[in-house]
Amino acid sequence: MKKTEGSPLKFLSIDIGGSHIKATILNEKGELKMSYEKIATPKPSTPESVVAAIKQLAKSFPGYDRISVGFPGYVKNGVIKTAPNLGTESWKDFDLSKKLEEELGAPARVVNDADMQGLGLVSGKGLEMVVTLGTGFGTALLVDGQLMPHLEISHHPISKGKDYDEYIGDKALQKEGVQKWNRRMKKVLSVIKTVVNYDTLYIGGGNSDKLKFKLDKDIKIVSNIEGIRGGARLWQSDHRHDLITATPVEEVN
Structure with missing residues (x-):
């Protein structure tokens, strides 16, 4: 061009x-x-x-x-x-x-x-984390708006030998149903909060609208359109x- x-x-x-x-x-x-x-x-x-x-x-x-x-x-x-x-x-x-x-x-x-989405989403203040809920489980970490080295957290075991992709990815959602998937998401968010201690967590991806429980004040649901920026x-x-x-x-x- x-x-x-x-x-x-x-x-x-x-x-x-x-x-x-x-x-x-x-x-x-x-x-x-x-x-x-x-x-x-x-x-x-x-x-x-x-x-x-x-x-x-x-x-x-x-x-x-x-x-x-x-x-x-x-x-x-x-x-x-x-x-x-x-x-x-x-x-x-x-x-x-x-x-x-x-x-x-x-x-x-x-x-x-998830790293590119993170650049489009974060406020640039403190430790911010982005997770995407879609085919798999994407993650990004940024400090004061700067990308940190990418970690493939999605392939770390979370339960009974299953990694995050297998535990809460789209295939798991379709197999287990929305109710059980939400219980799993509660566990995942608790683990992430303990391990990362983020200031703000942004949740995007096509399955983010299937979260049915109340989220903490430091968690925000965001759209893919926001992230593509x-x-x-x-x-x-x-x-x-x-x-x-x-x-x-x-x-x-």
Whole structure:
């Protein structure tokens, strides 16, 4: 995409999920410049099919200068290391940031999806945690608005050998039902509060609206649309942590 000299930057912000890939265009303040659009995540979810779906989704979008991607797995320097809900074997060591730069023609950064949501959600005060309840269980930690190294908490055992994904992920919700899932969520939130001692916890993801019990005052339910605004903040220089950065910022000719 060609950038108009001297014009404000625009960001193609993408959220890759187990069921849908969602995208929009943001301005430098993280404000949506077009409606939030989505396409079904292809099955099987190989790197090739997901990149093709992103191209299909974005082909009618207006111009953009940078690309920001939230990916459901562990990402280091734009390279995918794990993709538990898409198929780790096909994704392992796949340089998604480089591939998107080649295919879409703009510099790209790829981070864990909860990390990007966190950048869009937090107030920037104290220790803040973001969890996403969807296909799996995503987490992000930020201190005074700065991302901390990503921890794959979702794969830590929580009960009888089950990790968080297996215990409260979408498959568990469908199998056990909303009532039992809520009991499990009470346990999970209690564990997180004890272990993390956050100042504020933000809960997002497609299953967040299924929480039926009263939440503590330091817990907030948030929308995916709010989180996708992190795509603009990802390009701010103070977020260029070794564990999350992709390629240097360059002008797109």
